[in-house]
Every structure is written in C-alpha cells, then in structure tokens.
Amino acid sequence: MISLPDKFKQRLGWILLLALIWQLIAASHFFSELIFPGLDKIILTLFTSLTNGNLLKQLIFSLIIIAQGLTLTVILALSLSILAYFSELAASLLETLTALAHPLPGIALMPLILIWFGAGKTAILLVIIHSVLWPLILNLRAGFNAMPSIYNLIAQNYCLTKLEFLFKILFPAALPYFISGLKISWARSWRALISAEMLFGAINSLGGIGWYIFQRRVFFDLPGVFAGLVVIILIGIIVEDFIFARLEAKTVQKWGMSK
Amino acid sequence: MLKKFLLLLFVLLILLTFTACQANHQSSQQQVGLKKRKLVIAEQYGLAYAPIQLIKVKKMLENAEPGLEIEWKQLSNTAAIREAMLAGRVDIGFMAIPPFLIARDKGMDWQIITGLAHCPLALMSNQSAVNSLADLKPENRIALPQPGSIQHILLTMAAQKEFGQADLFDNQLLTMSHPDAMNALLAGHEVTAHFSSPPYLFKESKIEGIKSILTGQAAFGGDFTFIVGVSKSNFYQENPQLYQVFMQTLQKAVAELSHNPAQAAKNLAAVYDLNQQELLTYLTWPGMKYSQDVQGLKRFADFMTFQGYLTSNNFKVGNLVKTNSIFKIIGETEGND
Structure with a gap:
C-alpha cells in the first residue's frame, strides 16, 4: 500500500508526457485535424457529451450489463469448476466443452445469437458470458489443481466436511487464480460488450458506450470517438487500480500468498 | 528522476521525427504512384x-x-x-x-x-397491422444501415412531415446491413420494418406479406439522386x-x-x-x-x-x-x- 502513491505519481508522469506528445503532434498540423484531433477538442467533446448528451446514461447502462454478465458468469464458472473438482466425469465433460468453445470468438457467434435470440439485451449478455466463462473456468480449475495435496490431508486430519473444505481451504487456496481470472474476465467482458453494441446497435432506447462510439463514427466525429475511448480507459484504470488492487491487498497480499 | 524523464522525452522526440520522415516519404511515393496512374x-x-x-x-x-x-x-x-x-x-x-x-x-x-x-427506396414491413409510419409502435424496431445514412435521413424527413418530430423513431433503430435486415424481416421477428434499397427491395417486394409502408420519394417529396x-x-x-x-x-x-x-x-x-x-x-x-x-x-x-x-x-x-x-x-x- 505504501508504494501506491509513488506508482500513481509515475503513472501520472507518463500520462502527462504522452498527452504532451499527442498535443504537439496535433498542434503541428502534420496530420489533418480530421485524422488527429487535439486533446482540447477531445476533452471538450467529452465534456459536452457528459453534460448535454446521454453519455453518462449510456455508460451506466453498459456497466450494469457488465455487472449482470459477470455475476452470472462467476456463479456459473464456480459451480461448474467445483463440480469438476469432485467428479472425474464432470471434469472430462467440462474439459471437452472448454476445448470446443474457448477458441470461438464471441463475435463469430453473433450471427447465430442474432437469429436465435434477436438483437436484444439477452444477446449481449450471452456474448459477454461466452467471452468470460471459459477463461474463468480455466483459471479456477488451474487454481484448484495447483493446491498442494498436503492441504487435502490436513482437511482429512481435521475431519472437515466437504462444505468446510470448500470454503476454508479450496477457495482461499485458489483465490490468486480466481482474482487473475476475474481481471481477464473484466477486460474481456468490456471487449465483448463494446463489439456487441457496435454490431447490434442500440439495445435499449439509448444504447451503451459502444453505441456512443459507433454513432460518433458514422457522424464523422473523431473527437467523439476518442472521447468514448478515453471513458473506457478511465473506467479500466479505476477498476484495475482501485477495485482489484484493494481486493488483492485485503486478501492474497495480506495472507502472504502473493506480493 | 527528472533527468531520466528528459532523456526519454528526447529519445521519443527523435523517434517521432523519424516516423514523420517516413510518413513524408510514403506520401511522396504515393504521388509518384498517381503519376504512374493508379x-x-x-x-x-x-x-x-x-x-x-x-x-x-x-x-x-x-x-x-x-x-x-x-x-x-x-x-x-x-x-x-x-x-x-x-x-x-x-x-x-x-x-x-x-x-x-x-x-x-x-x-x-x-x-x-x-x-x-x-x-426506388422504401420502408418495408412484414406485419399486416403496420401499413404506415403511424402504425409503428415504440417497441417496433426499424432496421437500416446506420444513423446518418440516406435511409435514416429519409425516415427523419418523413417523421418531420407527418408528426413534426424528426427524431421520433431514432430510439427504435437497429443498425443492420441490407442482407441481414432482409433475413431478419423474412424470419419475422425482431425487425418490424427495413428501410431497403435494390436489389433487396425488389426481392422483399416479391414476398407475400411484405409490403412498402413509405417510399423514399414520398419521404423526400420528389426525386433525388x-x-x-x-x-x-x-x-x-x-x-x-x-x-x-x-x-x-x-x-x-x-x-x-x-x-x-x-x-x-x-x-x-x-x-x-x-x-x-x-x-x-x-x-x-x-x-x-x-x-x-x-x-x-x-x-x-x-x-x-x-x-x-x-x-x-x-x-x-x-x-x-x-x-x-x-x-x-x-x-x-x-x-x-
């Protein structure tokens, strides 16, 4: 925790430097302003979109869908992985399913999902779940399998029930893997959501952040496209540096499982 | 620390100049390309x-x-x-x-x-109850290539003319390519109407149950390119x-x-x-x-x-x-x- 402020200072330094270079290139007018808008224009567009436009509502809409998708997926992945941990048969089925489904990009499934479920919220949720479920299962199972077998013997020594074993030994032991799986899931769910929104169009009357970017693109508003990207980057940094960093500090770091 | 940053800035600037030169080089090559007539x-x-x-x-x-x-x-x-x-x-x-x-x-x-x-362009619908723009309900989805496309502008022109509100249907749009939209219209769910252009328009108009509820000319109020x-x-x-x-x-x-x-x-x-x-x-x-x-x-x-x-x-x-x-x-x- 002590090293955090320092890390932020450095990061801020880098961001300022990159912003400066960006602004210098834009100000040099080496590229047309239509291709390379200045930061002032981007920030201005971002500001007007947030205050006058629907960007904030669209962002909240996107985040709610991601939260729903991630919650569903975590429950699903945990149940499947636990089942596979205790049953050889379930494990081989899950391995087969993962091998079949994991290489499929969510985007490739879109036409199918569109025909079966229509272009509604269900479709976007399905794309998110598909993109997140398989990597999360892989991580969880790796975590479960990496647990030293001596922990099993300890559990037997203490005569722990299966449920106690699950919550007192297996979960904590696999937590570093689970958290890194969650990080991957978070990043992948963003990607899935934004590509789905850009393909399907507005899902409710406003659409989400992906739809915002698409709309800016078709109206030839590059500062607006960048404004959408900036929002995504900011959310990514906030989630990574605050939520995940806190989660790690309170659990795996405190327990001495990782640095 | 500051020294390191300055050094890095220097290196980055040099790199930048090089890429800029390269870009220049490319564009001059392109000009030659045009003279070579491509x-x-x-x-x-x-x-x-x-x-x-x-x-x-x-x-x-x-x-x-x-x-x-x-x-x-x-x-x-x-x-x-x-x-x-x-x-x-x-x-x-x-x-x-x-x-x-x-x-x-x-x-x-x-x-x-x-x-x-x-x-000819036309808004085509597959529902017997929908015979004009006024029959479209807020939950009905309209497929067209993208906002800002001619199909979208024609729709806003018609909405302005009939209801005095150009963006009336903007919350019901579904961005779809013409072939996807045609398939969705044929499948009969999700899409209520498709702002179509030839040859999709002609194919759709041959199918029973699919009809035009608004033509491009009516929306525009005349002929247009x-x-x-x-x-x-x-x-x-x-x-x-x-x-x-x-x-x-x-x-x-x-x-x-x-x-x-x-x-x-x-x-x-x-x-x-x-x-x-x-x-x-x-x-x-x-x-x-x-x-x-x-x-x-x-x-x-x-x-x-x-x-x-x-x-x-x-x-x-x-x-x-x-x-x-x-x-x-x-x-x-x-x-x-």
Whole structure:
C-alpha cells in the first residue's frame, strides 16, 4: 500500500508526457485535424457529451450489463469448476466443452445469437458470458489443481466436511487464480460488450458506450470517438487500480500468498 | 528522476521525427504512384452501382487509358469508404448524399463529381397491422444501415412531415446491413420494418406479406439522386486528365445501362449472381434511372442543417459539386436559394 502513491505519481508522469506528445503532434498540423484531433477538442467533446448528451446514461447502462454478465458468469464458472473438482466425469465433460468453445470468438457467434435470440439485451449478455466463462473456468480449475495435496490431508486430519473444505481451504487456496481470472474476465467482458453494441446497435432506447462510439463514427466525429475511448480507459484504470488492487491487498497480499 | 524523464522525452522526440520522415516519404511515393496512374475506386454492393460494375467487368477504364492500373474496393459501409478516402487510400468513392454532407460539414475537403443512380427506396414491413409510419409502435424496431445514412435521413424527413418530430423513431433503430435486415424481416421477428434499397427491395417486394409502408420519394417529396461519386479536391486538381477519362468512361457505362439494359444485364448477370432475365427486370424496374445528373442536393442540405445534422449552414450547391458539362445539377434553385 505504501508504494501506491509513488506508482500513481509515475503513472501520472507518463500520462502527462504522452498527452504532451499527442498535443504537439496535433498542434503541428502534420496530420489533418480530421485524422488527429487535439486533446482540447477531445476533452471538450467529452465534456459536452457528459453534460448535454446521454453519455453518462449510456455508460451506466453498459456497466450494469457488465455487472449482470459477470455475476452470472462467476456463479456459473464456480459451480461448474467445483463440480469438476469432485467428479472425474464432470471434469472430462467440462474439459471437452472448454476445448470446443474457448477458441470461438464471441463475435463469430453473433450471427447465430442474432437469429436465435434477436438483437436484444439477452444477446449481449450471452456474448459477454461466452467471452468470460471459459477463461474463468480455466483459471479456477488451474487454481484448484495447483493446491498442494498436503492441504487435502490436513482437511482429512481435521475431519472437515466437504462444505468446510470448500470454503476454508479450496477457495482461499485458489483465490490468486480466481482474482487473475476475474481481471481477464473484466477486460474481456468490456471487449465483448463494446463489439456487441457496435454490431447490434442500440439495445435499449439509448444504447451503451459502444453505441456512443459507433454513432460518433458514422457522424464523422473523431473527437467523439476518442472521447468514448478515453471513458473506457478511465473506467479500466479505476477498476484495475482501485477495485482489484484493494481486493488483492485485503486478501492474497495480506495472507502472504502473493506480493 | 527528472533527468531520466528528459532523456526519454528526447529519445521519443527523435523517434517521432523519424516516423514523420517516413510518413513524408510514403506520401511522396504515393504521388509518384498517381503519376504512374493508379486509380483506387471504392463502392458498395447494390444495383445502384451497376455502372461501376460495368466499368469493372468490361475493363472500360483500362481500355480507355492503356497502362492505367485500377484498384477496386468493395467496402461494406459508407463510413469505411469515407475513412479510407480521408486516409488517402481511395481516390473516388460512391455513397449517398447525406453521408457526403456530414463529412463535408466536419471539414473534409471533397466534392461530388458525378451522380450515379436514382433508385426506388422504401420502408418495408412484414406485419399486416403496420401499413404506415403511424402504425409503428415504440417497441417496433426499424432496421437500416446506420444513423446518418440516406435511409435514416429519409425516415427523419418523413417523421418531420407527418408528426413534426424528426427524431421520433431514432430510439427504435437497429443498425443492420441490407442482407441481414432482409433475413431478419423474412424470419419475422425482431425487425418490424427495413428501410431497403435494390436489389433487396425488389426481392422483399416479391414476398407475400411484405409490403412498402413509405417510399423514399414520398419521404423526400420528389426525386433525388441515391448514389453520387465523390472525390477529394486534390485528386482532380492534381490529375485533371485522369479525372476526365474517368468521367467519360462513366458516361459510356451509364449510357449502356440507360439505352441498352439487356446488353448490360448480360454483362452483369455473373457479378450480381442473378440470372439475366431477373437482372433485366431489376435494372428496368420503375424508378430505376442511371444518370450522372445530381438531384436533390439542396433539399438534403437544407433539411439536415435545419435538423442540426449539419452545423455550418453556409453550403452553396456550387461549392459542393465539381461541375462538368457531362451532367446537370437539378433542383438547385428550389427552396430559399
């Protein structure tokens, strides 16, 4: 925790430097302003979109869908992985399913999902779940399998029930893997959501952040496209540096499982 | 710490200069490329582009200008053509008038160099209870290529005319390519209406239960050019001869489609993957007209300015079009000009 402020200072330094270079290139007018808008224009567009436009509502809409998708997926992945941990048969089925489904990009499934479920919220949720479920299962199972077998013997020594074993030994032991799986899931769910929104169009009357970017693109508003990207980057940094960093500090770091 | 940062800044700046030099080098190479006479033309899929397809299959440009290298790009949407032209990868692109105006409004230095086709456009619905715009309920979804497309602008024109509110249907749009939208319409769920263009429009209108609830002409209040050819002004300024060759070749292709559609249908059947007879029916469908004249530009510009899709309202039709004796501008004097 002590090293955090320092890390932020450095990061801020880098961001300022990159912003400066960006602004210098834009100000040099080496590229047309239509291709390379200045930061002032981007920030201005971002500001007007947030205050006058629907960007904030669209962002909240996107985040709610991601939260729903991630919650569903975590429950699903945990149940499947636990089942596979205790049953050889379930494990081989899950391995087969993962091998079949994991290489499929969510985007490739879109036409199918569109025909079966229509272009509604269900479709976007399905794309998110598909993109997140398989990597999360892989991580969880790796975590479960990496647990030293001596922990099993300890559990037997203490005569722990299966449920106690699950919550007192297996979960904590696999937590570093689970958290890194969650990080991957978070990043992948963003990607899935934004590509789905850009393909399907507005899902409710406003659409989400992906739809915002698409709309800016078709109206030839590059500062607006960048404004959408900036929002995504900011959310990514906030989630990574605050939520995940806190989660790690309170659990795996405190327990001495990782640095 | 500060020293390190300064050093890094220095290194980055040097790298930057190198990349800048490289970019310069590339663009000068490109200019040489134009003198070596390479022409890049971008279009989309559809019957409106038939003259372009004819030029392509009959190698008309290669015959008119021996040694000329032509690169054809068929892109899936207008935004992609616009971006490619902005990046300098495409010399001449084809699209509808509204997307041209939107980019022009944002400062892109380009002009309409020719009209290409008038086509019937229509909003098609598969529901028996839906016979006009007024029958569309808020939960009904309308499929069209994208916001800001000609289909979208026509829909807002009709909504303005009938209900006094241009963006009435904006929350019901579904962005779909024409083939996807046609399939969704046939499947009968999710999409209630599709703003269609040929050949999808013709295919849809042959199917029982699918009918037109609004035509493009009714929405616009007259005839208009569906697809125009555009190019950045530096293209025809730097390559006047190439520009003229292209215009004359296009004139011949348009003439064949207008005066000898049977011959054109024979030449193009393979391109459109239709049998000759069916293609001929489509090419001569009422409302199909191949012409280099540009019609309706002023009304589109006025409406889009009024609705706030365009911000700079000082468009003069004369500045938007690179005029040529080959074609006329129709409807320039209508409205407040």
